[in-house]
Amino acid sequence: MDLDEIDRLWERHPAWRLLRARNAPLILAFLGGVFVDENRGAVSAGELVSSLDDFLYAVHRIDPERYLADPAVYLDDWAASDAGWLRRFYPAASDEVHYEATPALERAYAWAQSLRSRAFVGTESRLQTAVDLLRQIVHGSETDVDHRIAEIERRRAAIESELAEARIGRFDTLDDTALRERYQQFAATARELLSDFREVEENFRGLDRSAREKIAGWEGGKGELLADLVSSRTDITASDQGRSFQAFYDLLLSEERQSELTGLLEAVQSLPQLSVDRRLRGVHYDWADAAERTQQTVRNLSEQLRRFLEDQVWVENRRVLDLVRAVEAAALAVRENPPRDVGLVVDQPGVPIALLFERPLYDPQPDVAVDSLPAPAELDAVELEGLLAQRFVDTERLAENIRAVVPLHTSVALDEIIALYPVEEGIAEVLGYLSLDGDGITVETTDEQMVIDYSDAGGAPRRVRMKRALVTRA
Incomplete structure (x- = not known):
């Protein structure tokens, strides 16, 4: 890195600006503890303001004159464009502002953590890791069949020798120093993975933002924009970062690998020789959450494609309707005085145009027999009871009328x-x-007809025609 590049980073990079800020200890202590140590994604503004208020209350108990601004003001300053330590946005299906840590905050917090003195620095395990990586590079890229077979046989001979030694009770175990060294390396790698996910998510979000900007300002054809956006989506998947992330995501979602990780973490946490970090007990679940947030950012680009197509269809339909109305308006304007010469002469009064796919397929409809006249001789007792239930009729009064x-x-x-x-x-x-x-009292109907005049509940006159009914007193 030359002087100019370092000077630009010192002036413009959000992580370096954070380290130069006056309240950098407050930012790193609070935001680092909430977002990095706890591996949290988006947090609502109300929850974050409440947490910061509690944090400042604990600070003021020791130093009342330190950090006197309102918690909401602090969050607004940290999320401003000239700061870039928090991302402020509205998530889908929510009307409350949410905050999320940026990769700049993650880098600054990791750098501050690296300044702490370490009582133990392991080197042997990292050397073995470096040698194993070199072996994977060399043997994984080997294309010669004989060399690959020779390497596999060498590993098999080593495993068989180790197995024979183990069967007679002779095997080496890691001492306390080796255990602590490897656990330290695992903890550092696990935290680095979480930090890398946040940076990968930010890169994908930048691609998604550029796609949104391109859609908002596009004035050309739909096909050209779709080709460009699909190419961008393919570039994300086909890039080294995209392929590596997808391979990690598929490996992490494996049920077998999840069970293996859970068992290994539980076994490590139970070792008495280690001073374990309880936050790493479920680190594989934190990896899965961080990977899912990153995956959702990639899905947003596909969602933008779908919305763009829907909007374009609506715009094109609206344009067609406008053209049809313009043609109709022009036709009505010249209806009384049609133009004699429109620049087109044909032998027929009209040009018949029949496109093949405009013809609908034959769809025979079945004959429907409609009989809306019920049989007048049939009286359904259930229907009578339903009608009577709608309005109370005193049948005892009717019987007294008949007796009278x-x-x-x-x-x-x-x-x-x-x-x-x-x-x-x-x-x-x-x-x-x-x-x-x-x-x-009995009521019988005859074949003759009778007409009864009455008034409904509103007083309107009504008339009903029905079979004549004879009322008999026995």
């Missing part, structure tokens, strides 16, 4: 009884007469 008019052992037509006692409850009262059966 009809002598014993005689029959009188129902329309004559209603002429003496007019209907008060509408058609339900007429049906009430027909439903009387018992207590010496």
